[in-house]
Amino acid sequence: MSEPIVPNLLRDHLSDLAMNDARLDGRGQYEGREIKLETGILPRAEGSARVTMGNTIVLAGVKFQLMTPYPDRPNQGGLMCSCEVRPIAGRHWEAGPPSPESIELGRVVDRGIRESGCIDVDDLCIIPGEKAWQVILDLHAISDDGNLFDAFALAGIAALRSAIIPAEKFEVGEDSPLKVSKKPIMCSYHKVGGRFVYDASYKEELGGDERIHITLGDDDHVHSLQKGLKGIFTADEFADIMEHAKKRCAELRELIN
Amino acid sequence: MGGYGDVQMIDENGLRMDGRKPGDVRPITIETGVVPVADGSCRMVWGTNEAIVAVYGPMEAHPRKIQKQDRAVIDVAYNMAPFSTTDRIRPGFNRRSREISKVTKDALESVVLLELYPRSKIRVSIEIISAEAGTRCVGLTAASVALADAGIPMTDMVVSVASGKVNDVVVCDLNKEEDNYGEADLPMGILPNTGELVFLQMDGDLSPDEFKQAWDYNVDAAMQVHKLMVEALKGGANQ
Numbered sequence: 001m002s003e004p005i006v007p008n009l010l011r012d013h014l015s016d017l018a019m020n021d022a023r024l025d026g027r028g029q030y031e032g033r034e035i036k037l038e039t040g041i042l043p044r045a046e047g048s049a050r051v052t053m054g055n056t057i058v059l060a061g062v063k064f065q066l067m068t069p070y071p072d073r074p075n076q077g078g079l080m081c082s083c084e085v086r087p088i089a090g091r092h093w094e095a096g097p098p099s100p101e102s103i104e105l106g107r108v109v110d111r112g113i114r115e116s117g118c119i120d121v122d123d124l125c126i127i128p129g130e131k132a133w134q135v136i137l138d139l140h141a142i143s144d145d146g147n148l149f150d151a152f153a154l155a156g157i158a159a160l161r162s163a164i165i166p167a168e169k170f171e172v173g174e175d176s177p178l179k180v181s182k183k184p185i186m187c188s189y190h191k192v193g194g195r196f197v198y199d200a201s202y203k204e205e206l207g208g209d210e211r212i213h214i215t216l217g218d219d220d221h222v223h224s225l226q227k228g229l230k231g232i233f234t235a236d237e238f239a240d241i242m243e244h245a246k247k248r249c250a251e252l253r254e255l256i257n
Numbered sequence: 258m259g260g261y262g263d264v265q266m267i268d269e270n271g272l273r274m275d276g277r278k279p280g281d282v283r284p285i286t287i288e289t290g291v292v293p294v295a296d297g298s299c300r301m302v303w304g305t306n307e308a309i310v311a312v313y314g315p316m317e318a319h320p321r322k323i324q325k326q327d328r329a330v331i332d333v334a335y336n337m338a339p340f341s342t343t344d345r346i347r348p349g350f351n352r353r354s355r356e357i358s359k360v361t362k363d364a365l366e367s368v369v370l371l372e373l374y375p376r377s378k379i380r381v382s383i384e385i386i387s388a389e390a391g392t393r394c395v396g397l398t399a400a401s402v403a404l405a406d407a408g409i410p411m412t413d414m415v416v417s418v419a420s421g422k423v424n425d426v427v428v429c430d431l432n433k434e435e436d437n438y439g440e441a442d443l444p445m446g447i448l449p450n451t452g453e454l455v456f457l458q459m460d461g462d463l464s465p466d467e468f469k470q471a472w473d474y475n476v477d478a479a480m481q482v483h484k485l486m487v488e489a490l491k492g493g494a495n496q
Contacts (some may be wrong), residue, residue: 043387045340055293059386061340087334088311088382095334097349122468138339138348140384142294169343202294218303221374234359 007214008244009208011193018193023205024130025054032199037154037255038163047163049154054201060155062163062178065106066170067134069125077124077132081110082139083152089141090202091127104228106139109152109186111224112215113137117225118185119160123179126172133165135178146202149213150206160255183256184223185249186215189241191231196241198248264438273435279428282418282478287399287489289406297407299489301399304432308395309385310403318378329374332410333362335396337385352399358383358392364417364446364456365395379409390436391419394444397456402486412448414486415455416479419444420471427467429474441467445475449483452476 016119027033033054042048047062069076085093093099098205107165113119124133137160139152163178190200192208208232215224227233259286266274273279283304292298295311302460313420318324329372335358340472365381372423394417401414422441443461446456463471 009411042340043307044342048340051474057292059338059340061338063340063345065345082339082348084339085386086336086382087380088295088309088337088384089314091313093331126488136339136345137344140338140386142384143294143311145294 006206009105010203014193014204016193019197020203021249022234023192023197024099025201029195030198030248032197032248033201035154035252035255037158039158040256041176043157045163046166047159051117051151051158053147053151053199054173055143056147056151057138057141057143058148058151058155060152061140062159062160063136063138063168064163064170065134065136066126066172067132068198069132069176074129075125076121077136078134079114080118080134081106081123081137081156083109083112084139085141085144085148093141100238104226105148106212108149108224108226109139109156112184113156113160114155116182116215116217116221116225118180118182118217119177120181123148126167129174135163137159146204146205147188147194149188150186154183154252154255157183157185161257179234181217183253184215184217186213186224186251187245187248187252188213191233196233196237198241200242212238214242214245216245218253220246221250264434266435266438267428271426273423273428273432275432276460278425280379280477282372282430282476282481283432285390285482285485287402289402289483289489289492294409295403295407297403297409299399299404299406301395301402303391303395304430305345305387306385306392306395308392309384309386309398310399311382312379312398312400312407312409312423313382313405314379314407315374315377316380317407318376321379324376326372327375327379329369329379330365331362331369331371331379331381333358333365333383334380335361335383335385335386335393337392339357341388342386357396360456360458361393361397365404366383366403366414367455368411368413368415368448369404370412373410379404390431390433391444393417395417397446398486399480402489413450414448415446415484416482416486417444417446418458418475418478418482420474420478421461422463422467422471427463427470427474429471429478441471443468443471443475445472445479447476447479449479
């Protein structure tokens with residue numbers, strides 16, 4: 001990502017808005033954009049989802065490969081989560097090797113899904129020590145108007161939950177749905193104009209400071225946290241957004257099958 | 258070209274595996290404005306191919322060494338998404354996508370009025386979301402629509418179609434099996450208003466008569482596809 005030039009005018013404007021409890025697009029502090037989730041939209045993927053959040057659009061596709069289990073874990077398959085933000089997604093994303101930003105994105109989403117334990121890696125083993133499934137979740141941004149994190153996390157878990165293991169194609173049994181036992185959901189907050197807002201747009205990200213990503217599983221268990229960018233926050237601020245995340249994650253969980 | 262003559266891909270009635278006659282094009286849908294943050298964009302579904310193209314610019318050309326003092330440059334990135342094929346593609350550069358990016362750029366630079374935008378860059382990002390056969394044609398055609406959607410002046414839109422040969426029959430717009438096991442593939446980029454060409458590749462084996470037939474199929478198909486492109490752009494303007 002090229003280093004964006006942040007106009008001071010934008011920062012000042014966002015501060016003024018925050019003082020009046022307002023946002024650029026008229027939303028409330030913790031109000032998210034409208035979300036549309038569609039699954040089964042990629043004909044070549046074994047599981048897929050598209051998430052549209054305002055002008056942010058992302059795709060997630062699940063593919064399977066056969067792997068040899070690692071010698072120290074002969075009874076386990078693998079889960080890999082890979083994220084690519086290519087130049088299609090916005091003028092600030094450039095071609096070339098994966099940027100630190102896109103690597104962070106992929107890793108934070110990966111941790112939320114992995115640590116929730118929603119995929120039982122023991123279940124992915126076909127022949128101990130010889131053959132196991134590797135599940136690969138590829139996240140692909142189409143249009144970045146902010147908060148790719150939440151869009152990727154939602155598309156990712158929805159795609160996994162719609163995935164069919166293509167056992168017949170690999171001649172190792174019958175096709176069956178991938179077992180995904182939980183629904184980890186991410187909520188992201190950006191410090192904009194001195195306060196945290198939920199589901200920041202690209203302009204808010206550009207003129208904002210630090211961000212915090214929270215992934216909660218079923219029963220509000222915390223599965224991953226990440227603080228990104230320069231900035232300082234207090235324990236009280238964190239407690240506030242955690243309270244909101246619990247409510248919001250429960251709502252988003254309802255969108256997923 | 259696989260050249261497996263024993264794979265039967267044309268039935269006794271002269272129909273192809275997907276029910277098409279030799280000269281038929283797969284079903285196509287075109288939509289514009291699908292990448293809201295871009296200056297122009299297009300989604301083209303062609304058979305089970307799906308390409309999404311975004312155009313950004315004209316914008317400052319950097320690094321500065323790519324700047325041309327008297328005209329704009331077009332920066333084309335063609336990429337197949339990891340989940341776009343039967344077997345997953347490892348993300349990153351490969352020689353095939355580099356070549357397709359280059360020939361697509363060469364085709365588009367032949368129609369865009371580059372001299373209107375000295376020292377600037379127009380970025381064209383082609384993402385293949387689902388691949389069947391002929392993704393370079395779909396990508397180039399969709400890129401033309403996206404450039405038009407971005408309001409970039411062009412002498413004409415490029416329409417790209419590939420014809421080829423299977424079981425010694427010349428067929429238009431090859432599908433996956435025909436591409437894998439066929440005997441020839443002739444993709445062309447045609448300017449529908451003048452009949453001129455800006456893109457041409459070929460591999461395989463065609464007799465002079467077969468070559469003529471494949472050429473004519475491509476030109477006819479391009480005229481059909483062009484109508485859909487114009488419709489999609491007009492629809493977008495009225496929305």
